[in-house]
Amino acid sequence: MPAYTIETTHTLPIFRHGIYIVGTREAACKAALADENWESPRKDYDSSGEIHLTGIWEGENAAYAGSPISAPSQFDDPIQRRAHHFEILLGLLKMIPSLDWLAKSAWAIA
Structure with missing residues (x-):
């Protein structure tokens, strides 16, 4: 082994x-x-x-x-892992046809 x-x-x-x-x-x-x-x-x-x-x-x-x-990746630093997952989720959200949410949440994303 x-x-x-x-x-x-x-x-x-x-x-x-x-x-x-x-x-x-x-x-x-x-x-x-x-x-x-x-x-x-x-x-x-x-x-x-x-x-x-x-x-x-x-x-x-x-x-x-x-x-x-x-x-x-599940064994990485939890904070880094969450940041990476957030980046992926944000990228997926940007692909949604209606981007009304994007304008309303630009301050939070920044």
Whole structure:
């Protein structure tokens, strides 16, 4: 029987708390996103993502030893998988003869 080396991952969010003294809420948000100080990061175990496959190689202990092989998409990162499916569904919707919905939802698609 063939052997496969499988790498699985789950996303572990890292967060920080910062205090920004600025004129508006929007300015505070912009300042927080621009802030590069990550001296006191914290791990958020409660919000970690689903376990997903990030690599597969043929053979035992073969991780990074050669080229990875493709795996079925149902094992990909759930967020990436949903984005890909959304792109496919949006493409299918654009083929519908009546495009009234397209004009009404252009802001959401953008």
